Amino acid sequence: MVNTDILVFPPHLSGCHWSDREAGQKTNRERHEHMKTLQDLLTAEERAAIRAPIQEARTFPRRAFVDQDFYQLEVEHALSESWLAVGFSFDVPSAGDIVVVDAIGFPVILVRNKDGVLRAFHNVCPYDGSEVSIRSQHGVEEIETPYHGLTYDLNGKLVRAGFWDGTQEAKSVDIAALNGDLVSVPCEEQFSTIFLYLGKEPVPLEEQYKPVFDHVKNVDLPRLEVGVDENGAPNTFELSIRSNWKTVYENYAVNVFHESFVHAMYRKSPHSPRVDENGNKTYDEINDPTGFLGLAYDNSIGASFYGESALPPVRNKDGSENRINTIANIYPNWVLTVLGNVVRIALFLPDGPESGTQRVMNMFDKDGATEPGLEPDRKQSLKAGKQARIEDNLICESVQRARHSPAVNSQFYSPFWDSMHYTLTNLILDKLEKSDPK
Numbered sequence: 001m002v003n004t005d006i007l008v009f010p011p012h013l014s015g016c017h018w019s020d021r022e023a024g025q026k027t028n029r030e031r032h033e034h035m036k037t038l039q040d041l042l043t044a045e046e047r048a049a050i051r052a053p054i055q056e057a058r059t060f061p062r063r064a065f066v067d068q069d070f071y072q073l074e075v076e077h078a079l080s081e082s083w084l085a086v087g088f089s090f091d092v093p094s095a096g097d098i099v100v101v102d103a104i105g106f107p108v109i110l111v112r113n114k115d116g117v118l119r120a121f122h123n124v125c126p127y128d129g130s131e132v133s134i135r136s137q138h139g140v141e142e143i144e145t146p147y148h149g150l151t152y153d154l155n156g157k158l159v160r161a162g163f164w165d166g167t168q169e170a171k172s173v174d175i176a177a178l179n180g181d182l183v184s185v186p187c188e189e190q191f192s193t194i195f196l197y198l199g200k201e202p203v204p205l206e207e208q209y210k211p212v213f214d215h216v217k218n219v220d221l222p223r224l225e226v227g228v229d230e231n232g233a234p235n236t237f238e239l240s241i242r243s244n245w246k247t248v249y250e251n252y253a254v255n256v257f258h259e260s261f262v263h264a265m266y267r268k269s270p271h272s273p274r275v276d277e278n279g280n281k282t283y284d285e286i287n288d289p290t291g292f293l294g295l296a297y298d299n300s301i302g303a304s305f306y307g308e309s310a311l312p313p314v315r316n317k318d319g320s321e322n323r324i325n326t327i328a329n330i331y332p333n334w335v336l337t338v339l340g341n342v343v344r345i346a347l348f349l350p351d352g353p354e355s356g357t358q359r360v361m362n363m364f365d366k367d368g369a370t371e372p373g374l375e376p377d378r379k380q381s382l383k384a385g386k387q388a389r390i391e392d393n394l395i396c397e398s399v400q401r402a403r404h405s406p407a408v409n410s411q412f413y414s415p416f417w418d419s420m421h422y423t424l425t426n427l428i429l430d431k432l433e434k435s436d437p438k
């Protein structure tokens with residue numbers, strides 16, 4: 001018996017990419033059957049300017065941040081051909097839970113099977129072409145399609161096709177011969193984050209994430225748990241941002257220069273900006289050409305300024321306190337922030353060239369993640385993180401509005417501050433150039 005109770009998600013899951021799609025709404029992919037090529041969208045001069053040494057280089061031109069055709073090329077070659085963060089594990093907490101996702105225009109369902117393993121499938125029925133599930137559901141035994149009632153198990157296998165031959169039990173039909181199983185999408189869970197590989201050439205997630213795994217190899221990751229509020233709900237929030245995904249990515253951890261101007265709290269800090277009296281950086285750049293980009297610094301910097309907290313420290317495998325703060329993006333849309341007593345995970349899921357949804361959640365040492373007495377400290381940590389995001393997002397939206405000015409086509413770099421931004425721009429161009437005809 002199929003349980004068709006609809007799972008009512010908390011408000012943090014009510015954003016555009018999670019909500020059930022309105023009837024007749026087309027995806028980005030459906031609107032762009034005749035894609036333009038990179039040659040159509042980027043001149044040879046613009047490519048050369050991106051490739052020039054950083055002192056003379058320019059960023060992508062403004063059309064790369066506002067144009068639907070450019071975005072669609074990115075979806076095909078720069079976003080789907082990478083492991084993409086699409087949600088958090090607590091979105092699909094229990095066996096039989098199904099969550100409907102619009103992942104950069106790909107309709108997908110996330111399904112927790114009876115063994116607790118998360119599976120992902122393209123949300124399209126091989127028989128009638130309708131969505132397999134229109135809505136997110138909770139605690140189902142099987143998946144019954146809404147259009148003609150084909151029935152799938154939680155591993156995407158077609159198990160029943162009632163009335164296929166006119167009889168209720170469809171006794172004459174060879175289910176296996178119908179070749180009607182759901183089409184799976186490579187799906188992984190790491191850091192309580194759900195990753196999908198939507199492209200044609202999947203690589204192991206461990207390969208793409210090796211630089212970040214290496215970076216945190218001393219941290220005792222199994223001690224980390226998602227923090228909860230007074231109702232037991234995850235410490236998380238969601239924000240819509242009217243800005244291009246590259247701008248959001250670059251702002252979060254790649255752009256160090258902005259902190260002293262955008263963030264009210266950091267602006268007052270004696271450690272702002274991140275240089276010493278001789279003009280040397282007080283942080284180490286993380287500048288891996290595969291797209292692990294950000295900064296790492298001793299977490300004694302700023303610790304006293306930001307006030308005391310009773311939350312236990314993030315610990316290393318040897319039991320010592322972790323002393324390295326890290327704020328880093330992992331291409332294309334995931335951010336890891338390791339601070340003294342919180343590990344913050346963020347993702348940004350674009351829904352077009354000029355907008356998307358950012359989601360953030362906080363993890364703590366297991367001794368502090370659910371302890372009721374520490375709930376005010378967890379709330380304060382979440383509030384501080386949200387305030388920083390709101391400040392960042394205001395400036396990202398400002399940049400996006402200014403992209404529509406014809407006065408400036410592309411930006412130049414500060415070689416001192418912007419080497420990671422330069423790496424990011426060239427990495428994206430590398431990926432887009434794979435679409436060039438051979």
Ligand SMILES: [Fe+2]
Nearest residue numbers: 251252259392
């Ligand atoms: Fe910022």
